[in-house]
Amino acid sequence: MNGHIHNTDDRRELQMARSMCWHCQSEMAGEYFCDRCVKVQPVSKDLDYFTCFGLPRRLVIDTQVLESKFYELSRAFHPDFYQNKSDAEQSISLGNSAMLNTAYRTLRDPIQRAEYLLDLEAGSVKDIRTSPPADLFEEILELQETLDEFRESDRTSEHAARLRTKLHTDRTNLEERQRDMEARLQQLFSRWDALQDRGEATEQARAERTLILKDMRNILSNRTYVKNIVNDLVATIA
Amino acid sequence: MARIVGIDLGTTNSLVAYMDKGTPRVISTRHERAMVPSVVALTDNGLIVGDPAKEHLTRNPERTVYSVKRFMGKSLADVQGELAYFPYTLTEKGGVIRIQLGEKSYSPPQISAMILKELKLRAEAFLGESITKAVITVPAYFNDSQRQATKDAGMIAGLEVLRIINEPTAASLAYGLQKKTQGTIAVYDLGGGTFDISILKLKNGIFEVLATNGDTHLGGDDFDQLIADLLLKEIRAQQGLDLSTHSDHMQAVRLEAERAKIRLSEELKITVTLDLPDGQGRFTRELTRDQLEGLCSPLVERSLGPCRLALKDSGLNPTDIDEVVLVGGSTRMPLVRQRVQALFGKQPHCELNPDEVVALGAAVQADILSGGTTDMLLLDVTPLSLGIETMGGVMSSLIRRNTTIPASAKEMFTTYVDGQTGVDIHILQGERELAKDNRSLARFRLKVPPLPAGVPRIEVTFLIDANGILNVMAKDMRTGETQSIEVKPSYGLSDQEVERMIEDSFKFAADDVSARKVIEARLDAGALITTTEKSLADGGHLVSAEEVAKIRTALSALASAKEGTDPRAIRGRMADLEQAAKGLTVAMLDDSLKQGLQGKKISDVT
Ligand SMILES: Nc1ncnc2c1ncn2[C@@H]1O[C@H](COP(=O)(O)OP(=O)(O)O)[C@@H](O)[C@H]1O
Ligand SMILES: [Mg+2]
Numbered sequence: 001m002n003g004h005i006h007n008t009d010d011r012r013e014l015q016m017a018r019s020m021c022w023h024c025q026s027e028m029a030g031e032y033f034c035d036r037c038v039k040v041q042p043v044s045k046d047l048d049y050f051t052c053f054g055l056p057r058r059l060v061i062d063t064q065v066l067e068s069k070f071y072e073l074s075r076a077f078h079p080d081f082y083q084n085k086s087d088a089e090q091s092i093s094l095g096n097s098a099m100l101n102t103a104y105r106t107l108r109d110p111i112q113r114a115e116y117l118l119d120l121e122a123g124s125v126k127d128i129r130t131s132p133p134a135d136l137f138e139e140i141l142e143l144q145e146t147l148d149e150f151r152e153s154d155r156t157s158e159h160a161a162r163l164r165t166k167l168h169t170d171r172t173n174l175e176e177r178q179r180d181m182e183a184r185l186q187q188l189f190s191r192w193d194a195l196q197d198r199g200e201a202t203e204q205a206r207a208e209r210t211l212i213l214k215d216m217r218n219i220l221s222n223r224t225y226v227k228n229i230v231n232d233l234v235a236t237i238a
Numbered sequence: 239m240a241r242i243v244g245i246d247l248g249t250t251n252s253l254v255a256y257m258d259k260g261t262p263r264v265i266s267t268r269h270e271r272a273m274v275p276s277v278v279a280l281t282d283n284g285l286i287v288g289d290p291a292k293e294h295l296t297r298n299p300e301r302t303v304y305s306v307k308r309f310m311g312k313s314l315a316d317v318q319g320e321l322a323y324f325p326y327t328l329t330e331k332g333g334v335i336r337i338q339l340g341e342k343s344y345s346p347p348q349i350s351a352m353i354l355k356e357l358k359l360r361a362e363a364f365l366g367e368s369i370t371k372a373v374i375t376v377p378a379y380f381n382d383s384q385r386q387a388t389k390d391a392g393m394i395a396g397l398e399v400l401r402i403i404n405e406p407t408a409a410s411l412a413y414g415l416q417k418k419t420q421g422t423i424a425v426y427d428l429g430g431g432t433f434d435i436s437i438l439k440l441k442n443g444i445f446e447v448l449a450t451n452g453d454t455h456l457g458g459d460d461f462d463q464l465i466a467d468l469l470l471k472e473i474r475a476q477q478g479l480d481l482s483t484h485s486d487h488m489q490a491v492r493l494e495a496e497r498a499k500i501r502l503s504e505e506l507k508i509t510v511t512l513d514l515p516d517g518q519g520r521f522t523r524e525l526t527r528d529q530l531e532g533l534c535s536p537l538v539e540r541s542l543g544p545c546r547l548a549l550k551d552s553g554l555n556p557t558d559i560d561e562v563v564l565v566g567g568s569t570r571m572p573l574v575r576q577r578v579q580a581l582f583g584k585q586p587h588c589e590l591n592p593d594e595v596v597a598l599g600a601a602v603q604a605d606i607l608s609g610g611t612t613d614m615l616l617l618d619v620t621p622l623s624l625g626i627e628t629m630g631g632v633m634s635s636l637i638r639r640n641t642t643i644p645a646s647a648k649e650m651f652t653t654y655v656d657g658q659t660g661v662d663i664h665i666l667q668g669e670r671e672l673a674k675d676n677r678s679l680a681r682f683r684l685k686v687p688p689l690p691a692g693v694p695r696i697e698v699t700f701l702i703d704a705n706g707i708l709n710v711m712a713k714d715m716r717t718g719e720t721q722s723i724e725v726k727p728s729y730g731l732s733d734q735e736v737e738r739m740i741e742d743s744f745k746f747a748a749d750d751v752s753a754r755k756v757i758e759a760r761l762d763a764g765a766l767i768t769t770t771e772k773s774l775a776d777g778g779h780l781v782s783a784e785e786v787a788k789i790r791t792a793l794s795a796l797a798s799a800k801e802g803t804d805p806r807a808i809r810g811r812m813a814d815l816e817q818a819a820k821g822l823t824v825a826m827l828d829d830s831l832k833q834g835l836q837g838k839k840i841s842d843v844t
Contacts, residue, residue, distance in 0.1 A: 071444045078615055079704045083607045098646040098701060
């Protein structure tokens, strides 16, 4: 196969869906169903996941509310309930359900939620290459060497056993680092949310906002890097 | 909306169920049990299905197909290792297995369609209306090709398959409906050929699958095979006899092995008995439950790996599971129950009939689709990651396993060479890093307008629908035009092939119907003979000797008509017998009424 590039659609420009009902052409005011003919409406591509669930755009959200809203919308959109409807409605139901499931999966997980929000606020995080935490650079280089050495070693040898012990220790350390970063992220999440709640438009607020975004981005990228290494490590010594 | 039935199309047994005023029920006719063995035999009277076909397993092994579900959506190479165990002949055409039956060869969906048709006929006879729509269950761990093959089978059988649903989730619907359970449940489903584990969250009528895992090649058949191998080895050692060249005896050994296994679920020790060929006597051997468990425990252990993975994927510990539900005939084995109980640390539930619960759940799902049940909703997941092959033969995942369905992913494609007019896309399913280690689902060529390299932008949407089946759409982002995609399945029938098989099935339907009439008449005759003989034994003294003689004559006339192939003759002799036995029936009824006055119920007597 050739020529495949990643999709990086731009979700920054948000606007509420405000269009005509595909069926009766009326200016519909309803959220997901036409107020006049009650037909299901395709969820706008521009609708962000937070708005979709009626949640504020925050990093710490009420997961109970998220879940119950997900169930409620599932009941509204799921193809099971459109079996007797027209082809057009069935296809809208399918598209809406698939979108809803993606939205729920994204917001349910705190890290994915943060990545998504960063994406909305400041452009895709996926485009930035994941990078090792600066202070761990040496350590990780050494770990990669140990891993290579272990892979090439005779697994029954004493040397391999020593390497394995070392790798175990490295794993514990890295996992601790990962937890560390997650705790720091959590703090940033709260700071971010508080800032948004205050809604100040001062120069200082804008500066703080930029700073938090930058920090979150860095930690998220570091965390993904460390997580990948831990996965690789676990797979190798398993 | 026309009625939709629910069908459990099992490796070993199949059932059909329907919703009766809010309660799901399996369909069984007067003389037949609800379970239809998933066996198809080619006899002199044509193709037969179910219990009568099962009798041909030893009589006519080369022409009797069982466990066809193992071959659904598979190529010959996939099943190379077990070919030796099957007495019927398997070949391959265009990546799809063919099963030779006499002159003709059939694809697995065609054989499955015969089983489905039998269930359809039963449902029609029972409900007194034509049935054209169904929900059919599949193992949760079935891949796209296997699901598609099941859907094809339904179409060939003249059924519109409104939904393919996963067996363990179907079971959870039936279970949840009956028990009004809330919380987290694990459904452990071990049948004849497949194993599934699903973990669900039940809350306010929503059945949300958190994770599923399994092994589409693990089940009771494998236990039987281990016992059979042991018996064959011993017969070879003790009697110098190699039964593997006698396919009829191989089948007898397999069936005896299964019988032994089933009895050892109740008893601790049994005796296995086998007749040897050409009057060479008999082989007997004692088998204890301990010995059976010694043989089978590695296989039972193998089912626990997927359980742990499913727990991990749902982010739960065994202790987070509120209830464990057992489904499938093989969960009657004490060893299986023990191991499951040990893993989850709680006693599993088995109050629901493990043979019926999947079909019942399919009927519930059918009722949801027809708008009858509106308070329940199943949110299932895709069992395997879906992706495409990228450069270097690596699989790039687009939709991860255990993603709630419907699920979609979009991917943008462009060209690397000026004027390039096509991009080849290879779709895969599986969890491995390299494309070649995963299941190839399909290939297709994306049409691209000839433009400088990198200019075309074609967006491809991969959508897994509520059946767990993949749909692909493409859109040229420059022109906004959508293009239809001809997907060539790697291991499946093309649309044209399915069309032809549907036509074929109509052509042969006439033969099938007449064969079926004979079988039904025989079954009814058999039942009448049994009840009449019982009446004679119980109430013969109530009528004159002449009347008894008359009944006996009519009985033997029916018995000989039953051997023939003319359903009208059989029905005629049945009417004669009923006429001859009328006096006896009346006399017995009178007698029972008299007894009734003495405090006995009629139902006890008749
Ligand atoms: N009492 C029992 N003890 C052990 N195994 C049993 C028992 N009853 C049925 N089985 C096994 O269960 C399997 C069939 O289970 P079933 O759920 O009907 O399978 P499937 O869904 O694959 O058609 C067979 O392998 C059969 O031998
Ligand atoms: Mg089953």
